[in-house]
Amino acid sequence: MYHVKTYNAIAPAGLATLSDQYRVNQPQAAPDAYMIRSVDLHEHDFPASLKVIARCGAGFNNIPLARASAAGIAVFNTPGGNANAVKELVLAMMIAANRNLIAAAEWAQQVAAGADITLEAKKSQFNGQEIAGKKLAVIGTGHVGSLVANAGEALGMEVVGYDPYLSVESAWNLSRNVHRAATLAEAVAGADFVTVHVPKNEETTGMIDAGLLAQLKPTAVLLNFARLGIVDNEAAIAALNAGRLRWYLTDFSDATLQGHPRVVILPHLGGSTVEAEANCAKLAAQELMTFLETGNVVNSVNLPNVSAPFASDHRLTLIHQNIPNMLGQISTVIANAGINIENLVNRSRGDYAYTMVDVASMPPTAAEALVATLGQIEAVSRIRLLHR
Structure with a gap:
């Protein structure tokens, strides 16, 4: 249990x-x-x-x-x-920005009830544009980015994707009409919309910075529904104030962004x-x-992804530091116990590694002793004995 x-x-x-x-x-x-x-x-x-x-x-x-x-x-x-939920939200915000829907709705709420004539006469101030024919730059074409790119293409947009780590699986999921940019600068050049869909790490933190924002069209709309910190928010505000960016739409609140008339912040609704x-x-x-x-x-x-069918009825799994001679130590302990190894799989990820060892049948007392001895290896964080 x-x-x-x-x-x-x-x-x-x-x-x-x-x-x-x-x-x-x-x-x-x-x-x-x-x-x-x-x-x-x-x-x-x-x-x-x-x-x-x-x-x-x-x-x-x-x-x-x-x-x-x-x-x-x-x-x-x-x-x-x-991924689909985030895709739909990104599309909704792109349309909302291009059709001035948020400002129009706020203005209409302030007009007296029944004032249809007033509404009709002044609606032209909210004239927008259609997204069909516009250029969409998708930064990161993984689970979410590929859906956004394909949806944009289906809506008649010119779509360019940038992802230096594009996996084979993601590549298969992308429409063949999505152009792949070789550089970030190439991707955003002339784009009407720039949307980021990358994980947050040392490489992507601040990825959308002042230098990149300076390369955008002044009418461009920037969307961040990935993670706080991927966009340099201070640089985005500076671009908005200087008229070098039209809108910034994001799912992540930040004091830097609060109250700006050209910023729309949602309360982290991407997967909601x-x-x-x-x-x-x-x-x-x-x-x-x-x-x-x-x-x-x-x-x-x-941990690294590791998957293998059982080669015997008993499986040992070890989470351990990724240092030399760990496999040697593990196999030596098993051999000294007089137990045969039926299959061994080892993969590493950064500072840690994961090892699965399928071993021949052994009585409960021998199993307990083996687990205890393996657990005494200093670099082992956890050992488990599983049964098929």
Whole structure:
């Protein structure tokens, strides 16, 4: 039996995905897994029983990855689970900006009831433009970006994508009519809309900076529905004030942006649909079940993806530091115990690595002794023994 503790409101569809081997939020139970959304775990004390954290969403900056890895905790996110929801919101905001819908609605609310003549006579001040025929630059063409690019192309836009790390899977998902730019500058040149859909890391923080903004058309609309910090907000405000940018639309509040007439801030609505929350929760449940029951790793953000069928009835999984001679130490301990290795898979990611070893059958006492001995290797964060 596995115990799952939830934080935030997890969609019931996700919890219903858990099999009968799982119990959710049982009082006094030591949790094997967390299912979370936006709760900040940086100051959280992880219990020794915790083996996996499944984030129901794409972002994971609310999780201390280094500390989780050191504690032998696998962390997962759900890439693509809310991609359609974000795509729809980006399209809605592009249209809203080009048709002046927000300003028009605010003005209409101030006109006295029944003043249809006044509304009709002055509506021309909100004349907008259609997005068909406009150029859309999509920065990052992964799960969300590829959907935005394809939707823009379907709506008659000229679409250019930029992604130096474009995966084969993402490339297959892109319409053949989406032009691929070789550089960021090439992508934004002449664009009417620039939308960013990249993960936040050292390379992408401040990616949309003053230098890049200076290359945009003064009528361009900038959209950031990826992560706070990818756009240099101070540079964006300076561009707006200088008339070098028309609108800045974002899902992330920042004091720098508050109150500016050409900035529209939404309260992080990108994945806030019933469907997206259900999709993410179901995917998170599947990931944690797969990991806990088979040791296979899919969509981890702190461990390498590793997947292999059982080659025997017993499987050892080890989370350990990525240092020399770890495989030698592990295999030596197993060999000294007189146990045969049926299959071994090892992958690394940054400072940590993950090893799965399928071993020949052994009595319970031998299994307990083997796990205890492997656990004494200083660089091992966690060892588990699984059964097919």
